[in-house]
Each structure stands twice: as C-alpha cells, then as structure tokens.
Amino acid sequence: MVDDRDTASTWWTNLDTLVNGDPKRVQGLLDEGAEPQARLAAAVYRASAHLHQDASPQQRRHLLALDAARYGDRELAGRIGDVAVAGAPAPWRVEWAVGASLDARLRHPMEGDRRSMWSAATTVVDGRPVAVTGSHFGVLVWDLSTGRQIGEELEGHEERVFAVGTAVLDGRPVAVTGGEDDTIRVWDLLTLEQLGEAIALDDSGDEVMSLATTVLDGQPVIVSGGAGTLRLWDLATHAPMGDPLTGHAGGVSAMTATTLDGRPVVVSAGADGTVRLWDLTAREQIGPAWEGHDGLISGIATAVVDGRAIVVTGAEDATLRRWDLATGDPVGAPMIGHAEAIREVDTAVVDGRIIAVSGSIDHTVRFWDLATGEQAGVPITAHDAPVWAVATAEVDGRPVLVTGDANEDLVRVWDLGMAVVAESAALGEAPAGHTDDVWTLATSEVAGRQVAVSGSSDRTVQVWDLDAGAPVGDPLTGHTWAVTSLVTTTLDDRPVAISGGGRIIRTWDLATRTPVGDPQPAEDGHTILGTAIVNGRRIVLAAGDKLSRPGSSVAFYRIRMWDLATGEPVGRQLAGHPQRPMGGATVDVDGRPIAITICDDRSAKLWDLEAGEPYGPRRLHIEESARFGHIAAATLNDRPVVATTDHGTLRTWDVTTGKQLGPNMTGHDWHIETVALGTLAGRPVAVTGGGLGEAAVCVWDLDAGEQLGPALLFPTHIRAVAVTSDARVVVGYGTEIAVLRWTGTWAA
Structure with a gap:
C-alpha cells in the first residue's frame, strides 16, 4: 500500500510508491534526492512518464520494470515486477531490454x-x-x-x-x-x-x-x-x-x-x-x-x-x-x-x-x-x-x-x-542496439542457445543472445536500405537467417555470422514470404514481378521461389494476386508444404508448393468489409493455423478448410502492426503489437478466443514481435528490443 507519510527523503526506497502511487504526486517527488539510487529511480519513472497517468497500476508496474531494464538494472526490474497490485498478478517478467534511446536528462x-x-x-x-x-x-x-x-x-x-x-x-x-x-x-x-x-x-x-x-x-x-x-x-x-x-x-x-x-x-x-x-x-x-x-x-x-x-x-x-x-x-x-x-x-x-x-x-x-x-x-x-x-x-x-x-x-x-556537463548523462549500462527502427524479428537456436535476429531501418541485421541479454558480435551489414523482412531456418543443419532490404535478399550463417552464398536480387520486391522443404530441398519464397498473360489485359504478380542452397529458381510460377503480395507464411498440412500469401486487394491465397498450384480451399474466406494486414502461421495443437490482422482486429484460420476459427479478437485501439504465433506452457497463443497511436502488446489465448490480461504498454511504436520455444516474447519497439518471460499459470 502507498503510505501518504512517504517523505521526499525516502520516496525512491519504496517501489510501491512508484507503482501504485498517484503519478502526479510521484512526479512532484522526482527532483528530491541526489543519491544514485534516487537519480536512477527518477530517470526510470520519467522514461515513460507520458503513459503513467492513464495506465493502470498493473500496466505501470510493467512499464517501470521495462524502463529499469532499459537502464541496465535487471535487479531493479525484477523488484518492481514483484510489487503487489491489488487483484492483478504479474504473469510477465521483463528479462532484459535495450536502452539505446534512453537519456537521463x-x-x-x-x-x-x-x-x-x-x-x-x-x-x-x-x-x-x-x-x-x-x-x-x-x-x-x-x-x-x-x-x-x-x-x-x-x-x-x-x-x-x-x-x-x-x-x-x-x-x-x-x-x-x-x-x-x-x-x-x-x-x-x-x-x-x-x-x-x-x-x-x-x-x-x-x-x-x-x-x-x-x-x-x-x-x-x-x-x-x-x-x-x-x-x-x-x-x-x-x-x-x-x-x-x-x-x-x-x-x-x-x-x-x-x-x-x-x-x-x-x-x-x-x-x-x-x-x-x-x-x-x-x-x-x-x-x-x-x-x-x-x-x-x-x-x-x-x-x-x-x-x-x-x-x-x-x-x-x-x-x-x-x-x-x-x-x-x-x-x-x-x-x-x-x-x-x-x-x-x-x-x-x-x-x-x-x-x-x-x-x-x-x-x-x-x-x-x-x-x-x-x-x-x-x-x-x-x-x-x-x-x-x-x-x-x-x-x-x-x-x-x-x-x-x-x-x-x-x-x-x-x-x-x-x-551541458562534460560527461555522459547515462545512469546504466543496457546493451547497445540498432540506431534506427526495428522492423522485423525472428528466433532460432545456435549451439544450444536461444537467439533472436532483428532487422532495422539502419540497414543491418543483429543477432541477440536471449540468455545473456546482449548482442552477439557486430551487426551484419550489406543491405543498402531498411531490412523489413526476415525469417530463420536451417540449411544443412546450420541455423541461418534470410533478410530482405534494399532490393536484395541475403542469407546469413547464424553460428559464424557470415554471408551464405550470393545475395538474391530483388528488383521487384524484397518481401520474404516464408521458407519450406519442397521435394527434399529448402526453398525460399518472396514477392516477385508482374506476369502478363499473352492476349490478355489481366496481369498477376508472381511468387518467386529458389533453392536456398544453390540460389537457383525452382518449381512452377505461382501467380494469382493482382497486386504485389505484402506478406506470407508457410506451414505443413498432412506433410505437404503450404504457403499462405496476402495482398492489399483483400485476398489471401493458399498454395500447394509441391504441386505448384492453389491448395484445397484456395483462399481464406473473409467477410466482405475486412482486409488482411499482417500474417503468421504455425502448427498449434496438431492443427495448421494462420493468424491475420485487420486494423485492430485479429483472426485465426484453419488452413485445411480456409475457415475462420472462433470469433474476431479485438483489443487494440489502433492498427496492429505485427503478429506472431506460439505456445505458452503448452497453450496456443497469438501475440500482437500496435504501432503509432498505441504502443501496446496484446497476448491472446487462442483456445478461449480472448485477450490474456491487459495490454502491455511500451514507450513507442511496435513493429515486430516473436515467440520463442521456451515461453519468451521478443518485442521490437522503436530502435530497441525487449525480452519478456511468461511466468503465469493457466486456469484449470
């Protein structure tokens, strides 16, 4: 409980004051205390002060723990996460975060x-x-x-x-x-x-x-x-x-x-x-x-x-x-x-x-x-x-x-x-990160350690050790423009990342952090739509150029496919979207590799990659007024599932039938900018992130078809999320990333 007897000389020692106290009152205390502990607590509170007034104590607890981690104090982040909030457990813990844009001034x-x-x-x-x-x-x-x-x-x-x-x-x-x-x-x-x-x-x-x-x-x-x-x-x-x-x-x-x-x-x-x-x-x-x-x-x-x-x-x-x-x-x-x-x-x-x-x-x-x-x-x-x-x-x-x-x-x-003092105003030592917005994230495993891979507007790809909470070596360079799409997979049992940006698509060996093969030219688009094993070969799918049919005024955009090992084109040309596909995902259905591609014309098409033709229901059946924004796919509870976004709405679909699973899921007040699928303690979930206007992560219980707890607020826009195999969520917001761990339990 917040004690109104807290004085200016002790406020920073009572974390309950920061979490549960009236933000206006707390703001009035921040200039009191010259000790390093007081200065750090004040800097942590001010980092997201614009959000505290309208946040619930539960959301404020998450924000403060996140900002403590951004300042490099993971111990303080943990203690903030332990602060009791009436009727509000803390199922998410902030493990670590990058603080590249923080400034104690x-x-x-x-x-x-x-x-x-x-x-x-x-x-x-x-x-x-x-x-x-x-x-x-x-x-x-x-x-x-x-x-x-x-x-x-x-x-x-x-x-x-x-x-x-x-x-x-x-x-x-x-x-x-x-x-x-x-x-x-x-x-x-x-x-x-x-x-x-x-x-x-x-x-x-x-x-x-x-x-x-x-x-x-x-x-x-x-x-x-x-x-x-x-x-x-x-x-x-x-x-x-x-x-x-x-x-x-x-x-x-x-x-x-x-x-x-x-x-x-x-x-x-x-x-x-x-x-x-x-x-x-x-x-x-x-x-x-x-x-x-x-x-x-x-x-x-x-x-x-x-x-x-x-x-x-x-x-x-x-x-x-x-x-x-x-x-x-x-x-x-x-x-x-x-x-x-x-x-x-x-x-x-x-x-x-x-x-x-x-x-x-x-x-x-x-x-x-x-x-x-x-x-x-x-x-x-x-x-x-x-x-x-x-x-x-x-x-x-x-x-x-x-x-x-x-x-x-x-x-x-x-x-x-x-x-204007000569020395830096930094108070902590959070790891450095990207120098421009993070657009895309994926996860993998390298030498038995969980890693995340991020792509940014700074034209680089960065590998992160999720256990150490630090970047692995220097950023990977070679793109001439923002890296806006990225997937991870394996090639000859080696973990690799495939990144798209600046009209080229590159492949990186995640163990050695070196390029694999020559870059793939992508003059007609560098959006990576997914990877799959097709007839024993690892292939990559990406948005391609326009294909005009002889004697017809109708044109469709192709989906490019190539062998990841050789770089050679493979398979039949897949073409069906009247506009360039803006996203895609792959999943296995009864042992067959299936791709799902979405387009701004409100279409989502399904492709049998081995047959080189539309698959089964051919498309996802969507109501007339809806659109497709972002996409993810995974096998959850032995069912191939695809998730799509439409402004602030999340939908999931059964790939085998093309029909929607459960109700529309709404919780974001603004556009959803990213979606990922995974499991938490054996339960299938979707994770979504909001962009400009609403910097929040929502987690969705797909069995129940409802939001799991309140939105997790972040200091700025979110463009990328990923779910790891060990119940962690990686979030890319602004120029930074943060790693959250699920520690909650499911109701019986």
Missing part, C-alpha cells in the same frame, strides 16, 4: 497529437512555464512543470504550423502562430481561444515561414516572413502596418526580434543564405546582408556574450555561425558538429555559461558554448527523426529545453543543466 516525455512537431515557443501563463507547439493543422499548449497538455488542441489552421511566437496583449499572455495555410492566428493563453479573425495573406501569395513579436512605439506588433518579404501587423487589431520589407531573394525562413541601441530591430534569415538586420522604426534594412552560410538558414537566435550582443544562425550547410549584432561581422569560426542541415536554434544561460542549442535533420540536438564556439556536453540522440523544433525555458529556477521531431507524437522536455 529527460524530464518529461509529453504525448501529443500523433503528428509531426514543426515549431515551438515558451512563455509564462499564470505563473506556470508553458510551451506552445505547432504541428499539422493544430496548436498545443503544455505545462512544463507537470508535463501535461493544457486544455484541448487549438484548432483553426488547415495546414502545417511552421511558426510560433508569444507576446503580451493588454496584460494577457498570447500565442501567435502562422503556417502553410497563409494565415496568422492569435490565441489567448488563459482562455485557449482564438482572438479575432485570422490574418489572411491569401492576396499576397505568402505562406508564413517565420514570425516574431516585438513592441514598436509602445504597440505590440507581429513581424511575419514569407516569400522574400517581411510584413508588420498590429497585434491588437490585426491590421497591416505599412508596406512589406523586401531584400531577401527567397523565402524568409527564420527571424528573431531584439533591440539595438534602444531601437526595436528584427534579424531575418532566408533561403538565399543571407542574414539581414531591419530597423522597424525606419522600416529599412541596416547595412548590407551578412553572408557566410551555404544554403537556406532555418534557425536564428540572439544572446549577450561578454557584454556583446550576438546573433546565432544554423543552416542547411550543417554549421552554426555567430555574428556581431551591431556590425554584422562574423564572430569566430563556424561551429561544426552536425552531419546534416540544422533546423532550429535557441539560446539559454546555464550555470553562467551562454549556450546555444541546435536541432538537426541528423536526428540530434547539440549544445554549444557561445564564448568559445566549442560543443558543450553530450548531444541528445533520443530522437529517431529530424528535430524540427527546439525552445528553451526555465522551470523552478532550472533551465530546460523543449524538443520535437518530424515523426513522433512526443514533445520532450530536457534538463539543460545536465545536458
């Missing part, structure tokens, strides 16, 4: 609207530090102290919101947003309502690429940047103020407002690679353009360093530059460290140092000491997509950073004080 992962984040700004509302973020069509407001969204999404924009700023109007905090729909909107941050009509730029043909707010002659104004022009608007009345300011040869992609000698100025940057300084009172450019970048400049900020006002810019050339605000002269050398274009820049004061923060297309956030021009601290590498937005703020006297990227629905808040 994270304060809040804030779950958003499942859309890319394009822009951000920070301000204070009623004494609370808040962030305002722009995404596709909408604007969200966040409490930076609690990590919670404030109110509902602010609706009005019809396309991407590229620019966000904040200001004060008549003593009230407001946000100003602009974007691709050629409008600027003003929002009251106290009521979360739009103020007045949108400012429409339709007649000018300008989209709003950037904006800033300032005060001119005592009047709050908006400055917007579009196709080569800057425009001024009265913040209160929304009326235009004078003619546009011209000078940039391309779009005005970034701007910031400040003062120079007491006069309001705007510094703008554009697609023409120049920086320009504007006197807003005189409505004219000050001096010549500042040149130095090669390509579009999309990030800009100001700071005062050693008493001198400077401008910091980040550009498509992957460099940051410093400029003297008064003279326009470069300050020091370019700051180099990013591998790709920089998208956003902001500045902050951290422990007396003036720091710049940059977000990049290379998925990283980097920190720079503006006095020396050197990188500060360790880059943030937790994002798995281009970082489009960065903004700094202060929470409870501590500098923080807000970041968002082009993929995830998470807005992240980071401790800037920890970010």
Whole structure:
C-alpha cells in the first residue's frame, strides 16, 4: 500500500510508491534526492512518464520494470515486477531490454497529437512555464512543470504550423502562430481561444515561414516572413502596418526580434543564405546582408556574450555561425558538429555559461558554448527523426529545453543543466542496439542457445543472445536500405537467417555470422514470404514481378521461389494476386508444404508448393468489409493455423478448410502492426503489437478466443514481435528490443 507519510527523503526506497502511487504526486517527488539510487529511480519513472497517468497500476508496474531494464538494472526490474497490485498478478517478467534511446536528462516525455512537431515557443501563463507547439493543422499548449497538455488542441489552421511566437496583449499572455495555410492566428493563453479573425495573406501569395513579436512605439506588433518579404501587423487589431520589407531573394525562413541601441530591430534569415538586420522604426534594412552560410538558414537566435550582443544562425550547410549584432561581422569560426542541415536554434544561460542549442535533420540536438564556439556536453540522440523544433525555458529556477521531431507524437522536455556537463548523462549500462527502427524479428537456436535476429531501418541485421541479454558480435551489414523482412531456418543443419532490404535478399550463417552464398536480387520486391522443404530441398519464397498473360489485359504478380542452397529458381510460377503480395507464411498440412500469401486487394491465397498450384480451399474466406494486414502461421495443437490482422482486429484460420476459427479478437485501439504465433506452457497463443497511436502488446489465448490480461504498454511504436520455444516474447519497439518471460499459470 502507498503510505501518504512517504517523505521526499525516502520516496525512491519504496517501489510501491512508484507503482501504485498517484503519478502526479510521484512526479512532484522526482527532483528530491541526489543519491544514485534516487537519480536512477527518477530517470526510470520519467522514461515513460507520458503513459503513467492513464495506465493502470498493473500496466505501470510493467512499464517501470521495462524502463529499469532499459537502464541496465535487471535487479531493479525484477523488484518492481514483484510489487503487489491489488487483484492483478504479474504473469510477465521483463528479462532484459535495450536502452539505446534512453537519456537521463529527460524530464518529461509529453504525448501529443500523433503528428509531426514543426515549431515551438515558451512563455509564462499564470505563473506556470508553458510551451506552445505547432504541428499539422493544430496548436498545443503544455505545462512544463507537470508535463501535461493544457486544455484541448487549438484548432483553426488547415495546414502545417511552421511558426510560433508569444507576446503580451493588454496584460494577457498570447500565442501567435502562422503556417502553410497563409494565415496568422492569435490565441489567448488563459482562455485557449482564438482572438479575432485570422490574418489572411491569401492576396499576397505568402505562406508564413517565420514570425516574431516585438513592441514598436509602445504597440505590440507581429513581424511575419514569407516569400522574400517581411510584413508588420498590429497585434491588437490585426491590421497591416505599412508596406512589406523586401531584400531577401527567397523565402524568409527564420527571424528573431531584439533591440539595438534602444531601437526595436528584427534579424531575418532566408533561403538565399543571407542574414539581414531591419530597423522597424525606419522600416529599412541596416547595412548590407551578412553572408557566410551555404544554403537556406532555418534557425536564428540572439544572446549577450561578454557584454556583446550576438546573433546565432544554423543552416542547411550543417554549421552554426555567430555574428556581431551591431556590425554584422562574423564572430569566430563556424561551429561544426552536425552531419546534416540544422533546423532550429535557441539560446539559454546555464550555470553562467551562454549556450546555444541546435536541432538537426541528423536526428540530434547539440549544445554549444557561445564564448568559445566549442560543443558543450553530450548531444541528445533520443530522437529517431529530424528535430524540427527546439525552445528553451526555465522551470523552478532550472533551465530546460523543449524538443520535437518530424515523426513522433512526443514533445520532450530536457534538463539543460545536465545536458551541458562534460560527461555522459547515462545512469546504466543496457546493451547497445540498432540506431534506427526495428522492423522485423525472428528466433532460432545456435549451439544450444536461444537467439533472436532483428532487422532495422539502419540497414543491418543483429543477432541477440536471449540468455545473456546482449548482442552477439557486430551487426551484419550489406543491405543498402531498411531490412523489413526476415525469417530463420536451417540449411544443412546450420541455423541461418534470410533478410530482405534494399532490393536484395541475403542469407546469413547464424553460428559464424557470415554471408551464405550470393545475395538474391530483388528488383521487384524484397518481401520474404516464408521458407519450406519442397521435394527434399529448402526453398525460399518472396514477392516477385508482374506476369502478363499473352492476349490478355489481366496481369498477376508472381511468387518467386529458389533453392536456398544453390540460389537457383525452382518449381512452377505461382501467380494469382493482382497486386504485389505484402506478406506470407508457410506451414505443413498432412506433410505437404503450404504457403499462405496476402495482398492489399483483400485476398489471401493458399498454395500447394509441391504441386505448384492453389491448395484445397484456395483462399481464406473473409467477410466482405475486412482486409488482411499482417500474417503468421504455425502448427498449434496438431492443427495448421494462420493468424491475420485487420486494423485492430485479429483472426485465426484453419488452413485445411480456409475457415475462420472462433470469433474476431479485438483489443487494440489502433492498427496492429505485427503478429506472431506460439505456445505458452503448452497453450496456443497469438501475440500482437500496435504501432503509432498505441504502443501496446496484446497476448491472446487462442483456445478461449480472448485477450490474456491487459495490454502491455511500451514507450513507442511496435513493429515486430516473436515467440520463442521456451515461453519468451521478443518485442521490437522503436530502435530497441525487449525480452519478456511468461511466468503465469493457466486456469484449470
């Protein structure tokens, strides 16, 4: 039981508090305690804090055990799994997990609207530090102290919101947003309502690429940047103020407002690679353009360093530059460290140092000491997509950073004080893993040890020792694109993996981790549909090219088959899908190898691989409105079974009859992205994983036709699951994998 007498000096010693306590109350305790144990417990809780509030204590127990394992503390993961939750046993234990995307500097992962984040700004509302973020069509407001969204999404924009700023109007905090729909909107941050009509730029043909707010002659104004022009608007009345300011040869992609000698100025940057300084009172450019970048400049900020006002810019050339605000002269050398274009820049004061923060297309956030021009601290590498937005703020006297990227629905808040220290912020030693999303998983046995094999968008295949909880050697390289399909089998009694990606299919000896034979070209698709023994030979099936019949306008896609040992084509050409098969599986029926292939045209066909023709019922009989998404097959209780998914629904089928077994199984709130079949303590089960919008694993009792316990939540999208022969489930989520073991019992 949670004891309300828990104090700030002891909270991390009571794991019951973390599992069963009110998440809002626990969040308030996380900054207390400097001991390593307290710091680790706080980092574990924050890793998936965006999920704790809406999770049940049973689900929270699983999440916390998972995140402890991700930080490399399997003993802590086990103790969390032992915490009692009323009426909720713990049939699943987290054995180990990869923590590649973890970072102890994270304060809040804030779950958003499942859309890319394009822009951000920070301000204070009623004494609370808040962030305002722009995404596709909408604007969200966040409490930076609690990590919670404030109110509902602010609706009005019809396309991407590229620019966000904040200001004060008549003593009230407001946000100003602009974007691709050629409008600027003003929002009251106290009521979360739009103020007045949108400012429409339709007649000018300008989209709003950037904006800033300032005060001119005592009047709050908006400055917007579009196709080569800057425009001024009265913040209160929304009326235009004078003619546009011209000078940039391309779009005005970034701007910031400040003062120079007491006069309001705007510094703008554009697609023409120049920086320009504007006197807003005189409505004219000050001096010549500042040149130095090669390509579009999309990030800009100001700071005062050693008493001198400077401008910091980040550009498509992957460099940051410093400029003297008064003279326009470069300050020091370019700051180099990013591998790709920089998208956003902001500045902050951290422990007396003036720091710049940059977000990049290379998925990283980097920190720079503006006095020396050197990188500060360790880059943030937790994002798995281009970082489009960065903004700094202060929470409870501590500098923080807000970041968002082009993929995830998470807005992240980071401790800037920890970010710029020289050493890494890591607290544990979880094994390293893939550097991009895991798309596919399979299991095998090598020298008597259970292994998993994973394929990733980082173009590699990795072998994992499931008992040791560690990768086996270096990743296997050779694919030129994401590895999105993978199967394991044996060849001459040797365990092998077959991987598809980058228009080639490769075979790997899992014992030696070396290639077997030459790659199979796969110009027409590298989706592996399965393997089987056909007439004594191990064959591989994959999606093939289109086959047109002479004299007919009808065309079908072929299923390629080749001998795994020789690489030579085998068997008759199987063709029947009007679109390229997107998935498949194989299973033996009465000793005959049968393939099941699915297609986006709502067809699932069965093939007798020895006869080279359709098998028995020829297809799976499905209701007219249903579709096939993902597929798995296995022999369960001596019956050949195939499982298919349809959005959030799971179905199983008897391969011999083509008819559905039992009811539709529903439990996912979003699309199922992966399915696997296996047995747990002799009972047949299916395991499914949800993708973007619902990162959860569901386990299904196929005898009962129902979900086995609540969904197991994960920090991010799940694209791969596998079931081992010894009651373990391997889950691929984001760039990481985790291994869960079933320790429950079946009801009599």
